[in-house]
Amino acid sequence: xxxxxxxxxxxxxxxxxxxxxxxxxxxxxxxxxxxxxxxxxxxxxxxxxxxxxxxxxxxxxxxxxxxxxxxxxxxxxxxxxxxxxxxxxxxxxxxxxxxxxxxxxxxxxxxxxxxxxxxxxxxxxxxxxxxxxxxxxxxxxxxxxxxxxxxxxxxxxxxxxxxxxxxxxxxxxxxxxxxxxxxxxxxxxxxxxxxxxxxxxxxxxxxxxxxxxxxxxxxxxxxxxxxxxxxxxxxxxxxxxxxxxxxxxxxxxxxxxxxxxxxxxxxxxxxxxxxxxxxxxxxxxxxxxxxxxxxxxxxxxxxxxxxxxxxxxxxxxxxxxxxxxxxxxxxxxxxxxxxxxxxxxxxxxxxxxxxxxxxxxxxxxxxxxxxxxxxxxxxxxxxxxxxxxxxxxxxxxxxxxxxxxxxxxxxxxxxxxxxxxxxxxxxxxxxxxxxxxxxxxxxxxxxxxxxxxxxxxxxxxxxxxxxxxxxxxxxxxxxxxxxxxxxxxxxxxxxxxxxxxxxxxxxxxxxxxxxxxxxxxxxxxxxxxxxxxxxxxxxxxxxxxxxxxxxxxxxxxxxxxxxxxxxxxxxxxxxxxxxxxxxxxxxxxxxxxxxxxxxxxxxxxxxxxxxxxxxxxxxxxxxxxxxxxxxxxxxxxxxxxxxxxxxxxxxxxxxxxxxxxxxxxxxxxxxxxxxxxxxxxxxxxxxxxxxxxxxxxxxxxxxxxxxxxxxxxxxxxxxxxxxxxxxxxxxxxxxxxxxxxxxxxxxxxxxxxxxxxxxxxxxxxxxxxxxxxxxxxxxxxxxxxxxxxxxxxxxxxxxxxxxxxxxxxxxxxxxxxxxxxxxxxxxxxxxxxxxxxxxxxxxxxxxxxxxxxxxxxxxxxxxxxxxxxxxxxxxxxxxxxxxxxxxxxxxxxxxxxxxxxxxxxxxxxxxxxxxxxxxxxxxxxxxxxxxxxxxxxxxxxxxxxxxxxxxxxxx
Ligand SMILES: Cc1ncc(COP(=O)(O)O)c(C=O)c1O
Numbered sequence: 001x002x003x004x005x006x007x008x009x010x011x012x013x014x015x016x017x018x019x020x021x022x023x024x025x026x027x028x029x030x031x032x033x034x035x036x037x038x039x040x041x042x043x044x045x046x047x048x049x050x051x052x053x054x055x056x057x058x059x060x061x062x063x064x065x066x067x068x069x070x071x072x073x074x075x076x077x078x079x080x081x082x083x084x085x086x087x088x089x090x091x092x093x094x095x096x097x098x099x100x101x102x103x104x105x106x107x108x109x110x111x112x113x114x115x116x117x118x119x120x121x122x123x124x125x126x127x128x129x130x131x132x133x134x135x136x137x138x139x140x141x142x143x144x145x146x147x148x149x150x151x152x153x154x155x156x157x158x159x160x161x162x163x164x165x166x167x168x169x170x171x172x173x174x175x176x177x178x179x180x181x182x183x184x185x186x187x188x189x190x191x192x193x194x195x196x197x198x199x200x201x202x203x204x205x206x207x208x209x210x211x212x213x214x215x216x217x218x219x220x221x222x223x224x225x226x227x228x229x230x231x232x233x234x235x236x237x238x239x240x241x242x243x244x245x246x247x248x249x250x251x252x253x254x255x256x257x258x259x260x261x262x263x264x265x266x267x268x269x270x271x272x273x274x275x276x277x278x279x280x281x282x283x284x285x286x287x288x289x290x291x292x293x294x295x296x297x298x299x300x301x302x303x304x305x306x307x308x309x310x311x312x313x314x315x316x317x318x319x320x321x322x323x324x325x326x327x328x329x330x331x332x333x334x335x336x337x338x339x340x341x342x343x344x345x346x347x348x349x350x351x352x353x354x355x356x357x358x359x360x361x362x363x364x365x366x367x368x369x370x371x372x373x374x375x376x377x378x379x380x381x382x383x384x385x386x387x388x389x390x391x392x393x394x395x396x397x398x399x400x401x402x403x404x405x406x407x408x409x410x411x412x413x414x415x416x417x418x419x420x421x422x423x424x425x426x427x428x429x430x431x432x433x434x435x436x437x438x439x440x441x442x443x444x445x446x447x448x449x450x451x452x453x454x455x456x457x458x459x460x461x462x463x464x465x466x467x468x469x470x471x472x473x474x475x476x477x478x479x480x481x482x483x484x485x486x487x488x489x490x491x492x493x494x495x496x497x498x499x500x501x502x503x504x505x506x507x508x509x510x511x512x513x514x515x516x517x518x519x520x521x522x523x524x525x526x527x528x529x530x531x532x533x534x535x536x537x538x539x540x541x542x543x544x545x546x547x548x549x550x551x552x553x554x555x556x557x558x559x560x561x562x563x564x565x566x567x568x569x570x571x572x573x574x575x576x577x578x579x580x581x582x583x584x585x586x587x588x589x590x591x592x593x594x595x596x597x598x599x600x601x602x603x604x605x606x607x608x609x610x611x612x613x614x615x616x617x618x619x620x621x622x623x624x625x626x627x628x629x630x631x632x633x634x635x636x637x638x639x640x641x642x643x644x645x646x647x648x649x650x651x652x653x654x655x656x657x658x659x660x661x662x663x664x665x666x667x668x669x670x671x672x673x674x675x676x677x678x679x680x681x682x683x684x685x686x687x688x689x690x691x692x693x694x695x696x697x698x699x700x701x702x703x704x705x706x707x708x709x710x711x712x713x714x715x716x717x718x719x720x721x722x723x724x725x726x727x728x729x730x731x732x733x734x735x736x737x738x739x740x741x742x743x744x745x746x747x748x749x750x751x752x753x754x755x756x757x758x759x760x761x762x763x764x765x766x767x768x769x770x771x772x773x774x775x776x777x778x779x780x781x782x783x784x785x786x787x788x789x790x791x792x793x794x795x796x797x798x799x800x801x802x803x804x805x806x807x808x809x810x811x812x813x814x815x816x817x818x819x820x821x822x823x824x825x826x827x828x829x830x831x832x833x834x835x836x837x838x839x840x841x842x843x844x845x846x847x848x849x850x851x852x853x854x855x856x857x858x859x860x861x862x863x864x865x866x867x868x869x870x871x872x873x874x875x876x877x878x879x880x881x882x883x884x885x886x887x888x889x890x891x892x893x894x895x896x897x898x899x900x901x902x903x904x905x906x907x908x909x910x911x912x913x914x915x916x917x918x919x920x921x922x923x924x925x926x927x928x929x930x931x932x933x934x935x936x937x938x939x940x941x942x943x944x945x946x947x948x949x950x951x952x953x954x955x
Contacts, residue, residue: 009062010059010060010061010062010065011060011770011772011773012062012063013060013061013062013063013066013514013516013768013769013773014060014768014769014770014772014773014776014777016063016512016514017511017512017514017765017768017769017773017777017857017858018773018776018777018780018857018858019780019784019857019858019859019860019861019863019864020780020783020784020860020861024860024861025037025780025783027861028783028784028787028861029783031787031790031791032783032786032787032790034783034786037776037779037780037782037783038779040779040782040783040786040806041687041779041782043803043804043806044656044782044786044802044803044804044806044807044808045656045687045688046656046657046658046660046803048658048660048661049656049660049661049688049692049693050687050688052557052688052689052692052693053557053689053692054771055554055555055685055686055689055771055774055775056554056771057551057554057555057766057770057771057774058767058770058771059770059771059772060767060768060769060770060772060773061767061768061770062768063514063516063768066516066764066767066768067516067519067520067764069767070520070544070760070763070764070767071520071523073540073543073544073547074520074523074525074526074540075525075540076539076540076543077525077526077529077537077538077539077540077541078536078537078538079524079525079528079529079537080404080407080408080409080533080537081407081408081409081425081430082274082409082423082528082530082533083403083408083409083410083411083420083421083422083423083426083430083434084409084410084411084419084421084530084532084533085219085221085386085387085411085419085420085421086178086179086180086219086411086419086421086532086735087149087178087180087181087266087268087750088266088268088269088274088277088530088531088532089247089268089269089274089386089421089423089424090274090423090424090425090426090528091268091269091270091271091272091273091274091423091424091425092271092424092425093271093272093273093341093345094271094344094345094348094349094484096348096481096484096485096488097271097341097344097345097348097484097488098522100485100488100489100492101337101340101341101344101488102337102341102521102522103518103522104492105497105498105499105513105515105709106492106495106497106499107122107337107340107492107495107497107711107712108337108497108513108518108709108710108711108712109497109498109499109510109513109709109710110122110495110496110497110498110710110711110712110713111497111503111505111508111510111710111712111713111839112332112333112336112710112712112713112714113126113312113313113712113713114313114843115496115830115831115834115839115840116310116311116312116313116932116935117304117310117831117834117897117930117931117932117933117934117935118494118495118496118834118839118897118928118930119494119495119496119712120310120311120491120494120495120931120932121490121491121492121493121494121495121931122336122340122491122495122712122713123299123311123312123313124311124491124494125339125340125343125344125491126144126145126299126336126339126340126343126713127144127299127301127311127946127947127948128343128344128346128347128474128475128948129142129144129145129267129281129283129339129340129342129343130142130143130144130298130299130946130947131343131470131472131474131475131947131948132246132267132270132342132343132346132470132475133246133267133283133284133285134285134946134947135469135470135471136244136246136249136250136254136469137244137249137254137255137256137263137283137285138254138255138256138257138467139254139255139256139260139262139263139285139286139287140285140286140287140288141285141286141287141288141290141291141294141298141944141946142283142284142285142298142946143283143284143285143294143295143296143297143298144296144297144298144299144334144336144339144713145281145282145283145296145297145334145335145336145338145339145713145714146264146281146282146283146284146295146296146329146331146334146335147282147331147334147335147566147567147570147714147749148266148278148280148282148335148566148749148750148751149178149181149243149264149265149266149282149750150178150180150181150183150184150185150747150749150750151184151282151566151570151748151749151750152243152264152265152266152282152283152284153177153181153184153185153213153241153243153264154184154185154187154188155264155284155295155296155329156211156213156239156241156262156264156284157171157185157188157189157194157211157213157241158188158295158328158329158610159239159262159286159290159293159294159295159328160210160211160238160239160241160262161192161194161210161211162293162328163239163290163293164210164211164237164238164239165237166208166209166210166211166236166237166238167210168208168209168210168238169192169193169194169195169210170194170195170196170197170207170208170209170210171185171189171194171195171196171197171209171210171211171212171213172196172197172198172199172204172207172209172211172212172213172233172238173185173196173197173198173212173213174198174199174200174201174212174213174214174215174218174243175198175199175200176200176215176218176219176220176222176224177213177214177215177218177219177243178215178219178243178750179219179734179735180733180734180735180747180750180751181213181215181243181750182196182198182734183733183734183735183746183747184746184747184748184749184750185213186746187577187731187746187747187748188610190746191577191580191610191611191612192612193612194210197209200224201214201224201225201226201229202224202225202228202229204229204232204233205228205229205232205233208236209233209236209238210237210238210239211233211238211239211240211241212229212230212233212238212239212240212241213240213241213242213243214226214229214230214240214241214242214243215242215243215244216242216243216244216245216248216252216255216258217245217248217252217384217385217386217387219387219419220380220381220387220389220413220419221381221384221385221386221387221388221389221419221421222381222382222383222384223248223252223383223384223385223459223463226242226258226260227258227259230258230259230260231259234259234261239261239262240259240260240261240262241260241261241262241263241264242255242258242260242262242263242264243263243264243265244263244264244265245265245269245385245386246265246266246267246269246270246283247269247270247354247357247358247361247385247386247424248358248385248386249465250354250355250357250358250469251355251358251359251362251385251459251464251465252385252459252463252464252465253463253464253465254465254467255285257465257467261286261287261290262284262285262286262290263284263285263286264282264283264284264285265282265283266280266281266282266283266750267280267281267282267283267338267339267342268280268281268342269423269424270341270342270345270346271341271342271344271345271348272338272341272342273522273527273528273757274527274528274529274530274531275526275527275529275755275756275757275758276526276529276530276531276533276538276541276751276753276756276757277531277749277750277751277752277753277754277755277756277757278531278566278715278749278750278751278754278755278756278757278758279335279337279338279566279714279715279755279757279758280335280338280755281334281335281336281338281339281341281342282335283339284296291315291944292315292318292328293318293328294315294318294328295328295329295331296328296329296331296334297313297319297331297334297713298313298314298315298944298946299311299312299313299314299946300312300313300314300315300940300941300944300945300946301940301945301946301949302314302935302936302937302939302940302943303935303936303939303940304932304933304934304935304936305895305933305934305935305936306899306901306902306932306933308932308933309949310932310933310935311935312935312937312940314940314941314944314946315941315944317941319331319602320332320569320602320603320605320606321601321602321603321845322602323602323606324602324605324606324615325605325606325608325609325615326609327602327606327609329606330569330570330572330573330603330606330607330610331567331569332567332568332569332602332603333567333568333569333701333703333710333713333714333715333716333718334567334713334714335566335711335713335714335715336711336712336713336714337709337711337712337713337714337715338711338714338715340712344484344488346470346475347474347475347478347484347487348478348479348484349479350470350475350476350478350479351468351469351470351471351475351476353479354469354470357424358385360426361385361386361422361423361424361426362385362386362457362458362459363452363456363457364422364426364427364428364430364431365384365385365386365387365388365420365422365458366456366457366458367428367431367448367451367452367456368388368420368422368431368434368435369381369384369388369390369456369458370451370454370456371431371435371443371446371448371451372390372435372438372439374445374446375439375442375443375445375446376442377390377391377392377438377439378390378391380417381458382458383458383459383460383463384458384459385459386421386422386423387419387420387421387422388419388420389413389417389418389419390417390418390420390438391416391417392416392417392418392438393416394416396412396414396415396416396417396418397415399418399437399438399439400412400418402437402438402440403418403434403437403438404534405437406433406434406436406437407433408430408433408434408437409530409533409534409537411532418438420434428448431448432446432448472948474948493931494931495712496834496837496839496928497712498510498512498513498709500837500926500928501837501838501839501863501866501926501928502838502839502855502859502863502864502867503839504788504838504839504841504853504854504855504856504859504867505839505841505842505852505854506654506810506811506812506841506842506845506851506852506853506854507601507652507679507680507810507842507845507852507854508704508710508842508854509679509682509701509704509705509809509854509856510710510854510856511682511704511707511856511857511858512707512856512858513707513708513709513761514707514764514765514768516764516768517707517760517761517762517764517765517768518709518761520760520761520764521757521758521760521761525540526540526541526756526757526760527757529541531736531751531752531753531756532735532736541753541756544759544760544763545563545753545756545759547763548561548563548759548762548763548766549561549563549719551762551763551766551767552700552719552721553721554771555685555686555689555766555774556678556681556689556690556691556698556700556721557689557690557691557692557721558690558691558697558698558721558722558723559691559721559722559723559724559727560721560722560723560724560726560727560730560740561719561720561721561722562574562578562719562720562722562730562731562742563717563719563753563754563756563759564719564730564731564733564747564748564749564751564752564753564754565699565717565718565719565720565731565748565749565754566715566716566717566718566749566754566755567701567703567714567716567717567718568603568677568678568679568699568701568703568704568716568718569603569606569607569718570718570748570749571678571699571700571701571718571719571720572603572604572607572646572675572677572699572718573607573610573611573748574699574718574720574730574731574748575675575697575698575699575720575722576594576607576608576610576611576613576643576644576646576675577611577729577730577731577748578697578720578722578726578729578730578731579643579644579673579675579696579697579726579729580611580613580643580729581729581745582673582725582726582729583643583673585728585729588671590640590641591640591641591642591643591671591672592612592613592614592641592643593613593614593616593638593641593642593643594608594611594613594614594615594616594643594644594645594646595616595617595618595631595634595635595638595642595644595645595646595667595672596608596615596616596617596618596645596646597617597618597619597620597626597647597648597651598617598618598619598620599620599624599648599651599652599653599846599847600646600647600648600652600677600846601648601652601677601679601845601846603677604646604648604677607646608646613643613644616634616638618630618631618634618645620653623653623655623800623801623802624651624653624654624655624799624800624812625651625653625655625657625658625659626647626651626657626659626663628659628662628663628666631645631663631666632666635666635667635669635670635672636670638670639670639671642667642670642671642672643672643673644667644672644673644674644675645663645664645667645672645673645674645675646675646677647660647663647674647675647676647677648676648677648679648680649676649677649680649684649690649693649695650680650683650684650808650809651680651808652679652680652845652846652852653799653800653812653846653847654785654800654807654808654809654810654811654812654852655800655801655802655807655808656683656802656803656808657802658802658803660693660694661693661694663694664693664694664695665694667694668694673696673697673726674694674695674696674697675695675696675697675698676690676694676695676697676698677698677699678690678698678699678700678701678705679701679704680808680809680810681698681700681701681704681705682704682705682777682778682781682809682856682857683778683781683782683808683809683810684778685705685774685775685777685778686771686772686774686775686777686778687775687778687779690721691721691723695723696722696723696725696726697720697721697722697723697726698720698721699718699719699720699721700718700719700720700721701716701717701718702716702717702718702719702758702759702761702762703715703716703717706761706762706765706766707761707762707764707765708758708761708762709761715755715758716755717754717755717758717759717762719754727740727741727742728741728742728745729742729745730742730745731745731746731747731748731749732744732745732746732747732752733747733751733752734746734747735752736752737752738752776857777857778809778857780857781809781855781856781857782806782808782809784809784855784856784857784859784864785807785808785809785810785811785853785854785855786806786807786811787855787861787864788811788853788855788864788867788868789801789807789811789813789853791868792811792813792853792868792871793813794872795871795872795875796813796814796815796818796851796871796875797813797814797817798811798812798813798814799811799812799813799814799847799850800812809854809856810852810853810854810855811852811853812846812847812850812851812852812853813850813851813853814847814849814850815829815849815850815851816848816849816850818878818882819849821882822878822879822881822882822888823881823888824878824881824882824888824893824894825849826843826844826849826850826851827843828893828894828896829851829874829878829893830843830851831893831896831897831934832874832877832892832893832896832897833870833871833874834896834897834928834930835892835896835897835898835916835917835919835923835930836870836873836874836919836920836923837870837923837926837927837928838867838870841853841854842854855867866922869920870919870920873919873920874893877891877892877893877919878893881893885910886910886911887910890909890910891910891911892911892915892916892919895909895916895933895934896934897930897933897934898916898917898930898933899929899930899931899932899933900917900929902916902933903916903917
């Protein structure tokens with residue numbers, strides 16, 4: 001009889017997460033010629049790296065059990081009312097956006113819109129986001145999100161250095177900017193030897209600088225006079241950047257009206273939960289003249305093959321995937337989902353609704369301040385929007401504690417000062433409760449209504465904006481829930497995400513993002529926590545982070561985890577920072593050579609540049625492996641100055657290099673450190689620990705291997721694992737420092753634990769899989785990739801294989817011979833896959849003219865077979881072009897993708913409408929219609945438009 005433990009089915013989730021069942025695994029093993037998963041692993045991975053220490057993780061538990069465990073942890077967080085400010089505010093996520101975007105796999109499982117024809121929905125949402133930013137800042141060009149406000153500040157400073165004509169190496173920083181912003185700027189400035197000069201806005205003119213940053217309104221709520229300071233900096237050839245609060249900008253004069261060159265900030269308070277620090281979208285806007293110097297991703301308007309407006313990512317030649325170490329910035333995974341949500345918040349409320357919210361916030365703040373003034377409290381902020389600093393002298397500590405006891409978190413500014421910031425959720429009851437907490441019985445004399453009758457305000461007319469905002473129809477047409485719901489659905493329908501079909505993007509690991517993993521993200525116990533809340537309120541979060549750190553240590557073998565980086569690229573930055581500080585501490589700060597194999601992802605050289613390191617490229621051999629002889633020669637040549645190697649393992653060529661241990665040894669023998677890019681960790685989990693094969697530090701893309709969904713271009717998390725000798729040098733935080741040997745180190749992100757609220761996803765995944773489940777997942781990822789490689793190789797040569805002809809968890813197929821023979825390009829094939837209902841694999845990375853395919857363990861055999869059949873069918877189509885049956889310029893590949901409109905229109909093509917739209921019978925069952933035809937990239941870059949086009953443009 002079956003034992004009870006089997007009936008309890010503790011491993012249930014493992015079988016929900018992994019695509020093929022046991023029978024399918026057996027049949028696929030037979031196809032690839034392996035007797036078992038264990039044998040496949042032995043056949044594929046170098047013997048030198050197998051056999052390390054086992055992964056000590058608890059056994060798998062069911063979804064319900066994991067959720068119950070996490071619920072107990074969540075309950076240790078205390079939800080208090082947050083009046084701390086400092087860049088994070090209470091906000092209300094409109095429920096229609098919460099359920100239909102944030103909690104909707106149609107939005108959160110999409111990838112970055114590299115295949116624009118099947119991404120028009122989120123591209124439009126991001127364009128709306130840019131339009132919101134343009135309206136609020138008054139500037140001419142906006143990007144579609146950066147990682148957080150503090151990194152946006154560092155980007156503004158770096159851009160100032162690129163465009164400023166000043167010879168100075170000094171940058172002026174408003175001493176009343178957010179402290180975490182200053183901290184992140186310090187980190188960036190140090191690497192380049194830029195000196196930061198601090199002072200009040202009025203003092204800026206006294207310094208020769210290449211740029212300046214002012215906070216508007218500043219951390220204490222003051223709206224300082226900035227026009228004079230801005231003019232003075234500009235007069236000396238410097239660039240001026242304003243860190244701004246978007247809600248304040250709804251009523252205040254725009255940064256452009258003040259003369260600023262750049263404006264940036266966080267759109268968290270546009271409906272995004274605080275989440276203990278993130279994820280949130282930062283924005284960045286500037287003048288058109290700087291468009292080629294702007295950091296991050298820009299969404300632009302172009303035209304499709306029928307001449308209709310169509311959206312795409314513009315000016316990509318500025319970005320790291322093309323410009324590598326010469327890139328403007330290193331934004332790959334950004335905050336797309338949160339940017340979409342913030343844009344939708346503006347669509348939902350419109351200009352009138354937003355003004356009402358902003359005016360209410362200000363009125364409550366003004367009433368609160370006026371009341372305190374009338375009972376004799378000194379209110380120190382003169383002109384403010386939502387934040388005041390009050391002086392309570394000797395009573396400050398008691399008042400802070402009284403507010404805390406009443407459920408309110410305030411900001412301790414000094415021993416005699418408190419800061420109070422109002423958000424969207426604040427009410428007249430909060431004002432009364434805070435009065436009572438702060439002044440006791442004296443509050444009885446105060447009356448909200450009476451003060452309101454006086455129409456108190458601290459916004460003098462000259463501070464207010466006169467221009468209209470959000471006048472585009474999109475912000476004025478969706479204010480009922482029905483309209484909003486349909487607007488969101490309309491956009492969603494234009495996008496292909498994992499809820500439709502597999503997305504086999506190599507190096508991206510588009511695996512299942514299970515619902516049980518996502519559910520806790522929107523629990524208020526995780527969403528409603530300010531990152532600087534007292535530690536007595538965040539015990540649950542600290543337990544979660546500690547627990548996830550232990551899980552990741554068990555998987556990677558590292559001694560420490562730094563949970564701060566918000567993306568893989570930022571993890572690289574944090575890792576190289578630790579390496580640099582390590583060398584400096586040993587008196588070897590001159591070590592600045594970073595060896596990077598030819599095949600590396602663009603973020604690697606871009607990161608090295610952000611650390612002011614010199615990149616030396618190492619050649620790869622004809623099998624795609626690092627050329628060890630070249631590596632040795634370069635390490636020898638640069639021995640004295642060698643800082644590190646950045647290496648991806650298994651490689652971006654999709655193979656396990658046999659020589660990895662030797663490669664790491666070479667670097668160490670020259671005093672260098674090994675940075676292992678963990679983008680491909682999904683091929684190693686529970687088989688090999690990076691720290692045991694030679695890595696000193698490595699990032700883990702939690703948004704790949706550990707199931708955080710890609711969100712249409714972010715959020716992500718890129719924590720790093722470090723060996724003990726590097727741990728003292730990892731990033732820490734100035735406002736909420738983490739105890740440890742790294743005390744005093746400056747930060748890489750605004751929040752101490754990056755985008756903390758999405759860590760629940762990875763925690764849930766690891767908990768529900770257990771050590772055995774994770775091993776099975778890795779083995780199946782290898783099997784799926786080898787199965788794919790085997791069956792596709794009949795039509796498309798697999799470019800690189802490792803030992804025994806095996807590939808790792810992804811494979812590269814070479815499309816160049818077909819192009820040479822028939823003229824059909826990799827782009828044609830990518831677009832044609834859309835007609836079959838598939839997203840193309842990664843195109844032309846790391847080798848031009850190829851596809852890199854990563855099926856992941858979550859795809860079933862049935863889905864893999866459909867993809868393979870589609871690729872075979874496309875191969876047959878290519879043959880027809882090659883044989884002259886279809887002309888080279890008039891065939892279903894060249895015209896792909898086919899829109900509905902194209903197919904029902906006039907038809908004079910040598911292939912049928914049926915062949916265009918339903919090339920295989922099963923396509924009919926689940927047809928995905930691209931909403932635009934092939935997009936003209938060159939046109940879009942020649943005519944950069946990054947604002948919402950008029951409605952007439954679409955007619
Ligand atoms: C090999 C590799 N390294 C680094 C990155 C950068 O990671 P992120 O997009 O999280 O910044 C990627 C992203 O695709 C990658 O594939």
